[in-house]
Amino acid sequence: TTKVKTELKTTAKDSTPMQINNPIITDKYTADPAALVYNDTVYLYAGHDQAPIEKNFYEMNEWLVYSSTDLVTWKEHQVPLKPADFEWAAHSAWAAQVIEKDGKFYWYVTVEHGSIHGKAIGVAVSDSPVGPFKDALEKALITNDMTTEHTKISWDDIDPTVYIDDDGQAYLYWGNTACYWAKLKDNMIELDGEIHTVDLPNFTEAPWIHKRGDWYYLSYAYQFPEKTAYAMSRSITGPWEYKGILNELAGNSNTNHQAIIEYKGNWYFFYHTGGIQPHGGSFRRSVCIDRLYYNEDGTMKRVIMTSE
Numbered sequence: 001t002t003k004v005k006t007e008l009k010t011t012a013k014d015s016t017p018m019q020i021n022n023p024i025i026t027d028k029y030t031a032d033p034a035a036l037v038y039n040d041t042v043y044l045y046a047g048h049d050q051a052p053i054e055k056n057f058y059e060m061n062e063w064l065v066y067s068s069t070d071l072v073t074w075k076e077h078q079v080p081l082k083p084a085d086f087e088w089a090a091h092s093a094w095a096a097q098v099i100e101k102d103g104k105f106y107w108y109v110t111v112e113h114g115s116i117h118g119k120a121i122g123v124a125v126s127d128s129p130v131g132p133f134k135d136a137l138e139k140a141l142i143t144n145d146m147t148t149e150h151t152k153i154s155w156d157d158i159d160p161t162v163y164i165d166d167d168g169q170a171y172l173y174w175g176n177t178a179c180y181w182a183k184l185k186d187n188m189i190e191l192d193g194e195i196h197t198v199d200l201p202n203f204t205e206a207p208w209i210h211k212r213g214d215w216y217y218l219s220y221a222y223q224f225p226e227k228t229a230y231a232m233s234r235s236i237t238g239p240w241e242y243k244g245i246l247n248e249l250a251g252n253s254n255t256n257h258q259a260i261i262e263y264k265g266n267w268y269f270f271y272h273t274g275g276i277q278p279h280g281g282s283f284r285r286s287v288c289i290d291r292l293y294y295n296e297d298g299t300m301k302r303v304i305m306t307s308e
């Protein structure tokens with residue numbers, strides 16, 4: 001395996017310099033990171049890339065969860081969830097995100113639906129950030145037939161990202177080719193009202209919502225092969241103003257999939273590359289972390305990847 005050590009630069013806010021070894025997990029291929037900060041710990045949720053080296057497509061049969069308090073040492077927990085845990089799902093542990101509400105942890109996942117053609121979004125719940133999780137709804141939350149008027153593809157209902165606004169209202173964004181959003185009911189397992197779309201230049205997939213100060217940020221995978229781009233808004237429902245590229249092509253992988261968090265006063269950009277040699281690539285990816293910095297006007301500086 002190839003490990004790259006980076007001495008991450010310190011700024012006024014940093015109390016200690018930090019060394020992240022990218023990729024952060026090297027004994028398994030991990031993809032589509034989603035990170036959650038809870039009780040001073042960072043939980044990393046990722047899909048497990050299990051494709052054999054001769055296979056040129058995704059093989060993902062489970063999600064993984066890791067925890068850390070320094071972003072350097074990661075503890076792997078028991079496999080918390082698989083597509084097989086959703087009776088209505090067929091396969092494909094594609095991108096997902098966990099959020100906490102009132103002491104419960106809700107995990108929004110992408111899977112292939114067993115009987116409705118195409119990808120679908122399900123939701124699992126647990127009393128612990130590391131699981132075990134169980135299907136919260138016993139059917140899909142979003143299926144391909146709910147959005148067929150927007151795209152002709154069967155994989156547009158993927159990559160959920162969830163955000164709870166300051167007033168307690170939860171929102172789900174998701175999509176491939178079209179970027180969708182809808183409100184969630186208080187129970188977190190039903191949509192509340194209609195599905196909307198957002199127009200974003202070259203939106204491919206992988207939306208991620210975060211907030212800093214009074215600004216909301218919607219980052220997403222842009223074009224294909226994918227860079228990460230982003231838009232900003234004063235409201236979670238938009239209008240969103242496109243701001244540009246946040247991350248360039250992530251080495252040796254045609255997808256790029258980000259998660260953005262603040263932890264102990266600093267901001268971090270999680271993504272994946274195909275960086276582990278000799279077999280890493282688009283279907284054997286590895287999660288990496290680099291620092292994220294903002295400009296005075298709230299825009300984000302382009303992320304400098306460890307591999308650059």
Ligand code: FUB
Pocket residue numbers: 031032047058093094095110158159205206255256257
């Ligand atoms: O990992 C499978 C799919 O590839 C994800 O759902 C997309 O975001 C892309 O990374």
